[in-house]
Amino acid sequence: xxxxxxxxxxxxxxxxxxxxxxxxxxxxxxxxxxxxxxxxxxxxxxxxxxxxxxxxxxxxxxxxxxxxxxxxxxxxxxxxxxxxxxxxxxxxxxxxxxxxxxxxxxxxxxxxxxxxxxxxxxxxxxxxxxxxxxxxxxxxxxxxxxxxxxxxxxxxxxxxxxxxxxxxxxxxxxxxxxxxxxxxxxxxxxxxxxxxxxxxxxxxxxxxxxxxxxxxxxxxxxxxxxxxxxxxxxxxxxxxxxxxxxxxxxxxxxxxxxxxxxxxxxxxxxxxxxxxxxxxxxxxxxxxxxxxxxxxxxxxxxxxxxxxxxxxxxxxxxxxxxxxxxxxxxxxxxxxxxxxxxxxxxxxxxxxxxxxxxxxx
Amino acid sequence: xxxxxxxxxxxxxxxxxxxxxxxxxxxxxxxxxxxxxxxxxxxxxxxxxxxxxxxxxxxxxxxxxxxxxxxxxxxxxxxxxxxxxxxxxxxxxxxxxxxxxxxxxxxxxxxxxxxxxxxxxxxxxxxxxxxxxxxxxxxxxxx
Ligand SMILES: [Zn+2]
Numbered sequence: 001x002x003x004x005x006x007x008x009x010x011x012x013x014x015x016x017x018x019x020x021x022x023x024x025x026x027x028x029x030x031x032x033x034x035x036x037x038x039x040x041x042x043x044x045x046x047x048x049x050x051x052x053x054x055x056x057x058x059x060x061x062x063x064x065x066x067x068x069x070x071x072x073x074x075x076x077x078x079x080x081x082x083x084x085x086x087x088x089x090x091x092x093x094x095x096x097x098x099x100x101x102x103x104x105x106x107x108x109x110x111x112x113x114x115x116x117x118x119x120x121x122x123x124x125x126x127x128x129x130x131x132x133x134x135x136x137x138x139x140x141x142x143x144x145x146x147x148x149x150x151x152x153x154x155x156x157x158x159x160x161x162x163x164x165x166x167x168x169x170x171x172x173x174x175x176x177x178x179x180x181x182x183x184x185x186x187x188x189x190x191x192x193x194x195x196x197x198x199x200x201x202x203x204x205x206x207x208x209x210x211x212x213x214x215x216x217x218x219x220x221x222x223x224x225x226x227x228x229x230x231x232x233x234x235x236x237x238x239x240x241x242x243x244x245x246x247x248x249x250x251x252x253x254x255x256x257x258x259x260x261x262x263x264x265x266x267x268x269x270x271x272x273x274x275x276x277x278x279x280x281x282x283x284x285x286x287x288x289x290x291x292x293x294x295x296x297x298x299x300x301x302x303x304x305x306x307x308x309x310x311x312x313x314x315x316x317x318x319x320x321x322x323x324x325x326x327x328x329x330x331x332x333x334x335x336x337x338x339x340x341x342x343x344x345x346x347x348x349x350x351x352x353x354x355x356x357x358x359x360x361x
Numbered sequence: 362x363x364x365x366x367x368x369x370x371x372x373x374x375x376x377x378x379x380x381x382x383x384x385x386x387x388x389x390x391x392x393x394x395x396x397x398x399x400x401x402x403x404x405x406x407x408x409x410x411x412x413x414x415x416x417x418x419x420x421x422x423x424x425x426x427x428x429x430x431x432x433x434x435x436x437x438x439x440x441x442x443x444x445x446x447x448x449x450x451x452x453x454x455x456x457x458x459x460x461x462x463x464x465x466x467x468x469x470x471x472x473x474x475x476x477x478x479x480x481x482x483x484x485x486x487x488x489x490x491x492x493x494x495x496x497x498x499x500x501x502x503x504x
Contacts, residue, residue, distance in 0.1 A: 117372020
């Protein structure tokens with residue numbers, strides 16, 4: 001509730017201006033009904049939205065509601081108590097990456113991996129990473145730059161979970177989780193909430209914040225929505241979203257000043273770099289080698305608040321707020337110095353993917 | 362038919378719910394058979410099991426016995442202890458491509474070899490491990 005009210009106030013609106021609301025609802029998260037009732041909203045459009053095509057699907061749905069005239073100011077939010085649920089249920093008590101209790105029998109997609117001691121998306125993403133290593137010669141030292149650089153960013157962010165610097169030695173000596181992933185390749189379950197206001201193009205005068213423009217989005221799916229039957233295991237669904245995004249804009253990858261890329265596992269952020277065309281297919285290892293390029297003062301700063309690896313697993317909802325902060329120049333100590341005008345936000349890995357370009361209008 | 366039996370506790374395994382569609386796949390191992398559904402109209406293999414062919418939409422789809430030969434397409438050595446009752450030893454989770462059609466892949470475990478011996482491209486063949494009323498298709502290095 002607090003987050004929703006704060007977002008409305010930050011936009012310079014009151015609850016009477018809000019005529020739409022949408023949430024990402026999964027087990028352990030708040031839905032729109034309780035928020036509508038608790039803060040007394042009157043809405044013309046509302047939606048609880050699941051994960052397909054991406055964790056931030058509720059945002060894509062809200063954009064369509066605005067574009068089709070169903071609403072003018074939509075508040076979108078996601079809050080989850082996954083951190084608490086995971087702690088309460090104990091080891092083996094919940095499905096990794098969720099607040100869902102462990103079932104006795106499995107059906108649907110989980111049927112194909114839960115019998116094989118592979119309960120985590122991390123097991124799958126690790127296999128894709130291993131194949132990438134095999135095909136392209138990618139190394140753990142290269143991949144390590146994702147958590148090392150992001151931890152440095154997290155040290156400059158007051159709400160981060162981990163802020164002490166991470167060294168290459170720390171990384172290489174860390175406990176392995178599922179090879180090639182060690183502890184620092186995996187994000188951390190937390191309790192959180194996130195809320196934003198989306199407004200129609202013609203309804204932004206008088207707002208407190210400088211309006212930002214969602215320039216382009218993509219949510220395409222061009223292969224099987226399956227963790228093991230997808231045609232190219234190294235690219236995942238990200239490949240198609242990344243390529244399609246640029247068909248909806250005159251901007252190019254070279255125009256992007258700051259990138260907020262899904263990092264539930266390190267390799268996903270690397271796969272997004274390839275998918276979005278910041279480097280060639282298979283080249284993300286050399287692209288991030290040494291870490292300079294993806295640092296705050298590099299040519300493609302990524303996950304400027306530490307990402308999910310250092311600031312917690314917000315189910316893909318931390319990236320758009322951080323992109324806004326950077327485009328507003330409000331990043332404080334973690335502000336990128338290049339006066340950013342274009343940000344890319346990419347959420348999802350495996351069979352989930354959605355991306356958007358955000359610009360200063 | 363000898364089933365594979367791990368020494369000591371294996372990985373955390375949650376058995377699948379059996380349905381009319383998946384029963385042949387999950388129980389074929391009790392007869393030593395890996396069974397995959399195939400479209401009789403166009404020949405396309407179906408995985409996961411489906412009532413309708415994804416290729417030509419025919420409903421003339423039936424289970425066939427395949428060779429059980431496959432190739433490792435991707436793998437990970439799992440170290441995380443997912444459940445208090447599971448093994449604490451590293452084990453291999455892999456995605457294998459079936460010899461009959463490399464587009465048909467199974468997520469599985471590679472057994473009967475040290476985890477560090479597993480490589481992408483390695484030929485493997487099926488073995489089965491009983492879990493409640495199902496026979497899990499696992500794979501071992503091809504002999
Ligand atoms: Zn067919």
